[in-house]
Amino acid sequence: MSYYKIKSLIEKFPQVNLVSGSETPIDFLENLSRELGTEIYVKRDDLTGVAIGGNKVRKLEFLLGDALSKGCDTIITTGAIHSNHALETAGAAKKLGLDVVLVLRGEETATPKGNYLLDKLVGADIRIVNVSTGKETIPIMEKIAQELEINGKKPYIIPTGGATPIGTLGYIKCVLEIVKQEKELGVSFDYIVHATSSGGTQAGLALGFHLIKPTTEVLGIGVGDPRTEVIESVWELINSTAKLLKIEHSLTKEYLENHTIPGYGFGGYGKITKEVVDTIKYVGSLEGLILDPIYTGKAMYGTVDLLKKNIIPKGSTILFIHTGGMTSIFQYDDIIRKFL
Numbered sequence: 001m002s003y004y005k006i007k008s009l010i011e012k013f014p015q016v017n018l019v020s021g022s023e024t025p026i027d028f029l030e031n032l033s034r035e036l037g038t039e040i041y042v043k044r045d046d047l048t049g050v051a052i053g054g055n056k057v058r059k060l061e062f063l064l065g066d067a068l069s070k071g072c073d074t075i076i077t078t079g080a081i082h083s084n085h086a087l088e089t090a091g092a093a094k095k096l097g098l099d100v101v102l103v104l105r106g107e108e109t110a111t112p113k114g115n116y117l118l119d120k121l122v123g124a125d126i127r128i129v130n131v132s133t134g135k136e137t138i139p140i141m142e143k144i145a146q147e148l149e150i151n152g153k154k155p156y157i158i159p160t161g162g163a164t165p166i167g168t169l170g171y172i173k174c175v176l177e178i179v180k181q182e183k184e185l186g187v188s189f190d191y192i193v194h195a196t197s198s199g200g201t202q203a204g205l206a207l208g209f210h211l212i213k214p215t216t217e218v219l220g221i222g223v224g225d226p227r228t229e230v231i232e233s234v235w236e237l238i239n240s241t242a243k244l245l246k247i248e249h250s251l252t253k254e255y256l257e258n259h260t261i262p263g264y265g266f267g268g269y270g271k272i273t274k275e276v277v278d279t280i281k282y283v284g285s286l287e288g289l290i291l292d293p294i295y296t297g298k299a300m301y302g303t304v305d306l307l308k309k310n311i312i313p314k315g316s317t318i319l320f321i322h323t324g325g326m327t328s329i330f331q332y333d334d335i336i337r338k339f340l
């Protein structure tokens with residue numbers, strides 16, 4: 001399907017402009033490329049411009065566009081207490097003059113830090129709930145929505161990670177941006193590598209490249225969530241997003257099974273080990289680029305390892321998506337210091 005066809009399909013959906021300068025830069029990582037014997041570039045989606053930046057801003061361009069088009073005035077979303085998604089949603093909603101309620105899983109603390117501290121600084125209405133899974137927050141958000149409606153407000157609920165077909169449009173739009181930047185830079189990426197968790201980033205990138213430039217392979221590096229759940233979530237999002245766009249696709253679940261890479265979760269989601277901290281130090285000391293310990297540090301470890309094992313062949317041109325999350329260094333500073 002042509003670039004322009006996808007562009008015109010995407011443009012039909014309500015959206016707001018949140019990404020600073022409307023696109024993020026792609027930088028060549030010269031020192032890392034020399035060390036690894038391949039060409040590696042980084043897409044600076046950590047610089048998307050709202051609060052601490054990151055991949056969620058792209059999803060929010062469409063989710064908040066949808067909320068505004070429906071006349072909603074209050075955004076409700078959820079995540080763990082240090083959720084990047086929750087902070088980004090709060091910052092973006094505030095920027096657009098909307099109220100925001102964050103339902104955060106965890107425990108109240110006398111010394112808030114990291115993103116929880118930033119949630120307070122952007123003035124979010126925070127409800128801490130003592131539940132352990134994202135699923136358990138759904139009825140809690142629905143109850144808050146009902147209460148708001150009784151008080152004459154019009155709420156809009158965004159699920160964990162913004163993982164909906166509308167949110168996924170953000171990363172299909174990002175594929176259009178990358179393909180345009182490839183032409184400007186005179187490069188063609190063989191591989192796109194990124195961290196995957198709730199699935200919208202992977203679904204948008206995989207579907208977008210499949211439709212626009214199928215020779216580029218999209219590798220989602222699992223960061224410790226159960227792999228089958230990630231694959232199910234990405235597969236569901238690909239199909240529901242294609243349906244939303246009213247298009248056919250020939251991506252297969254087998255493609256996802258081969259392109260959702262296990263082995264780099266280091267003991268589970270949120271677990272930080274010496275290997276992850278060493279990777280952050282390695283890239284930081286070569287490039288002055290700061291990765292985070294929950295997502296991008298693990299995804300970069302995976303990228304380097306896949307190159308070492310020749311699963312990504314040496315000499316390939318790789319685009320690593322920096323999906324943000326840097327503040328979690330300050331959330332987990334005690335653990336990180338142990339491995340310095």
Ligand SMILES: Cc1ncc(COP(=O)(O)O)c(C=O)c1O
Nearest residue numbers: 084197198199201295323324325
């Ligand atoms: C920094 C960062 N990178 C990657 C991801 C994973 O993105 P997705 O939830 O779209 O799979 C997240 C999700 O929270 C994130 O915060």
